[in-house]
Amino acid sequence: MAENKEKENIENKEEQVEETSSETTEEQTEETQEEVSETDKLAQELAEMKNKYLRLYSEFDNFRKRTAKEKVDLTKTASEKVLSAIIPTIDDLERAIANTKSENEEVKPVLDGVVMIKDKMLKTLEGQGLKQMEDATGKELNTDFHDAITQIPAPTEEFKDKIVDVVEKGYTLNDKVIRYAKVVVGQ
Structure with a gap:
């Protein structure tokens, strides 16, 4: 019987280790997913900001060219x-x-x-x-x-x-x- 108790204790310890490792793995997976989703959000925000910057730069460049052309036409x-x-x-x-x-x-x-x-x-x-x-x-x-x-x-x-x-x-x-x-x- 002592052997049976030892086997049960060993099995219980193994189960606890497995549960702990599976909980740790699940937590790590959740943290990794949160990091990935946060990284994706930041990347998306960066892309939006770049797009806004390019549009604003293009709009300003067009304004500058149009103003220069109008000035030349006005002087003519x-x-x-x-x-x-x-x-x-x-x-x-x-x-x-x-x-x-x-x-x-x-x-x-x-x-x-x-x-x-x-x-x-x-x-x-x-x-x-x-x-x-x-x-x-x-x-x-x-x-x-x-x-x-x-x-x-x-x-x-x-x-x-x-x-x-x-x-x-x-x-x-x-x-x-x-x-x-x-x-x-x-x-």
């Missing part, structure tokens, strides 16, 4: 109002030149002076980026550059659906249209 077209106000004066000079009869010798010096003033004024304005659009007579209507003010019957078949006359010349400032050419289109 800052004089638009002044130049738009001067354009009718050029039109008046061109009308004066067209309506002056050069047959009269007394008027010829005045006409030459007006032509020189107009040319000098155009040259000065071209230095500021203002350009006259080329004559569009006989070309297709392009609404990006032309404003059709009326339609008339085409004088010949080649002017059908094309520009017959330019009433007012158009102007661009650094490739931006500041006044559309007013044209007459043939039907």
Whole structure:
């Protein structure tokens, strides 16, 4: 019987060791899982923060580029109002030149002076980026550059659906249209 008791004690001790080791293993597993889940949470938070940082950086970079572009555009077209106000004066000079009869010798010096003033004024304005659009007579209507003010019957078949006359010349400032050419289109 003493042997049986010893066997039972040994078996009880083995069971206790097994229970203790299984409890320890379970605790270690739970702790490891908690550490892993906490690590995963931290990794996820880090990824979210990196994503937010990249988005914010990209947004700021886009803002900086957009602002720089707007500044360049503003400096290019800052004089638009002044130049738009001067354009009718050029039109008046061109009308004066067209309506002056050069047959009269007394008027010829005045006409030459007006032509020189107009040319000098155009040259000065071209230095500021203002350009006259080329004559569009006989070309297709392009609404990006032309404003059709009326339609008339085409004088010949080649002017059908094309520009017959330019009433007012158009102007661009650094490739931006500041006044559309007013044209007459043939039907």
